[in-house]
Amino acid sequence: xxxxxxxxxxxxxxxxxxxxxxxxxxxxxxxxxxxxxxxxxxxxxxxxxxxxxxxxxxxxxxxxxxxxxxxxxxxxxxxxxxxxxxxxxxxxxxxxxxxxxxxxxxxxxxxxxxxxxxxxxxxxxxxxxxxxxxxxxxxxxxxxxxxxxxxxxxxxxxxxxxxxxxxxxxxxxxxxxxxxxxxxxxxxxxxxxxxxxxxxxxxxxxxxxxxxxxxxxxxxxxxxxxxxxxxxxxxxxxxxxxxxxxxxxxxxxxxxxxxxxxxxxxxxxxxxxxxxxxxxxxxxxxxxxxxxxxxxxxxxxxxxxxxxxxxxxxxxxxxxxxxxxxxxxxxxxxxxxxxxxxxxxxxxxxxxxxxxxxxxxxxxxxxxxxxxxxxxxxxxxxxxxxxxxxxxxxxxxxxxxxxxxxxxxxxxxxxxx
Amino acid sequence: xxxxxxxxxxxxxxxxxxxxxxxxxxxxxxxxxxxxxxxxxxxxxxxxxxxxxxxxxxxxxxxxxxxxxxxxxxxxxxxx
Numbered sequence: 001x002x003x004x005x006x007x008x009x010x011x012x013x014x015x016x017x018x019x020x021x022x023x024x025x026x027x028x029x030x031x032x033x034x035x036x037x038x039x040x041x042x043x044x045x046x047x048x049x050x051x052x053x054x055x056x057x058x059x060x061x062x063x064x065x066x067x068x069x070x071x072x073x074x075x076x077x078x079x080x081x082x083x084x085x086x087x088x089x090x091x092x093x094x095x096x097x098x099x100x101x102x103x104x105x106x107x108x109x110x111x112x113x114x115x116x117x118x119x120x121x122x123x124x125x126x127x128x129x130x131x132x133x134x135x136x137x138x139x140x141x142x143x144x145x146x147x148x149x150x151x152x153x154x155x156x157x158x159x160x161x162x163x164x165x166x167x168x169x170x171x172x173x174x175x176x177x178x179x180x181x182x183x184x185x186x187x188x189x190x191x192x193x194x195x196x197x198x199x200x201x202x203x204x205x206x207x208x209x210x211x212x213x214x215x216x217x218x219x220x221x222x223x224x225x226x227x228x229x230x231x232x233x234x235x236x237x238x239x240x241x242x243x244x245x246x247x248x249x250x251x252x253x254x255x256x257x258x259x260x261x262x263x264x265x266x267x268x269x270x271x272x273x274x275x276x277x278x279x280x281x282x283x284x285x286x287x288x289x290x291x292x293x294x295x296x297x298x299x300x301x302x303x304x305x306x307x308x309x310x311x312x313x314x315x316x317x318x319x320x321x322x323x324x325x326x327x328x329x330x331x332x333x334x335x336x337x338x339x340x341x342x343x344x345x346x347x348x349x350x351x352x353x354x355x356x357x358x359x360x361x362x363x364x365x366x367x368x369x370x371x372x373x374x375x376x377x378x379x380x381x382x383x384x385x386x387x388x389x390x391x392x393x394x395x396x397x398x399x400x401x402x403x404x405x406x407x408x409x410x411x412x413x414x415x416x417x
Numbered sequence: 418x419x420x421x422x423x424x425x426x427x428x429x430x431x432x433x434x435x436x437x438x439x440x441x442x443x444x445x446x447x448x449x450x451x452x453x454x455x456x457x458x459x460x461x462x463x464x465x466x467x468x469x470x471x472x473x474x475x476x477x478x479x480x481x482x483x484x485x486x487x488x489x490x491x492x493x494x495x496x497x
Binding site: 013024025028029030031112133134135136137138139157159184185187188189191192193195202204205208239240288290291299300301302303304305306307349378 | 421423425450451453455457458460462480486487488489490491492493494495496497
């Protein structure tokens with residue numbers, strides 16, 4: 001079965017439909033465009049058995065991703081572990097807790113590999129040979145790696161003050177890295193101009209509608225891995241707010257296709273207090289997103305004027321979820337808690353998601369006796385600076401058994417003889 | 418050239434006729450394509466058309482106003 005069920009691009013504001021092309025904004029009202037599908041074409045054909053018979057990667061749900069036929073880029077991406085987190089659950093006093101662990105997503109250890117795989121596959125279908133993005137971390141590495149593996153030229157735009165480790169994470173793949181002088185807004189505007197002027201697929205500009213759809217694969221996997229059901233509650237980190245809306249869309253699609261029962265999943269959003277425009281709007285009871293200047297260690301979530309903020313706000317309210325935000329200290333504490341209970345070293349965004357989950361549990365917004373999934377979206381090895389001074393330093397001893405015996409005794413460890 | 422931007426107005430600026438002032442100050446055609454204005458905030462999707470250097474100067478003028486934030490219609494292109 002390879003017939004595409006993609007119908008069109010549709011404006012989220014005025015409903016105007018557009019053909020499947022590299023475009024992202026409604027010409028009438030400037031609203032963002034979204035991929036829409038003819039789901040009825042899949043009736044009776046897209047079954048649990050068909051999905052389970054396919055290789056374990058994000059493309060086992062390819063009918064619900066906006067590509068034609070087989071993926072052109074990132075054929076092995078996705079299908080990360082969903083683990084039952086009993087030790088963390090015990091620490092939080094929760095009955096049923098799961099971690100969706102995209103900190104080990106192939107190939108660059110973040111959930112961006114999902115969205116980039118779709119964006120670049122679509123870019124190849126459209127005939128682009130050069131792809132581009134503007135990023136402060138995960139997206140840069142993912143575009144660079146996935147592009148080079150597919151033989152595509154890539155340009156990655158970064159702010160000039162980006163940490164060396166993050167530059168390396170993209171540069172090692174041989175991409176063209178362009179560092180831009182200036183404030184965030186200047187860099188942002190230049191990228192918009194570049195995207196409009198050059199004949200490239202700019203992943204989060206002219207192919208954004210397709211790019212964003214890749215996030216749904218995280219939701220599909222969660223539902224399949226839970227035994228074909230959705231959790232009662234799901235907590236997602238929010239930068240642009242897109243992931244939150246696409247997780248919700250993935251659940252609605254599986255319900256529509258009869259793959260799961262509708263159990264009324266509530267979607268929750270997590271932000272850092274230093275950049276929390278969506279969280280603030282939900283808490284204030286408004287749907288207007290006030291732009292902020294980001295100031296947080298969770299750089300991967302530091303989007304001060306989130307493009308999907310309005311839609312994330314709506315999904316959270318309509319699904320019965322809520323929002324929280326956490327300080328830098330709470331982020332670090334949560335990163336450590338996750339590492340020390342479940343052996344998962346998440347990046348700062350993971351600390352945000354777990355930290356907010358803890359706050360939601362404490363406030364009673366999130367019940368402790370129902371199933372909860374926490375989405376971890378990136379790897380802690382990329383944001384080591386956040387915790388480098390927060391973990392125990394090695395205890396130094398000489399290469400002598402006697403010295404170790406003294407240390408072991410102090411620890412209360414008994415030897416065998 | 419024709420430039421498409423979002424203008425965010427703070428509470429202090431939401432009642433001021435900034436777009437009218439822009440058109441008086443610069444030889445550009447302003448075309449509001451979408452707008453949501455509330456007591457404490459305004460959001461306007463605006464098309465600004467004119468000679469390239471005039472449009473660029475007009476955007477600089479807008480950016481210099483305290484309480485007005487100018488963004489491309491994609492909003493945040495830089496991601497984590």
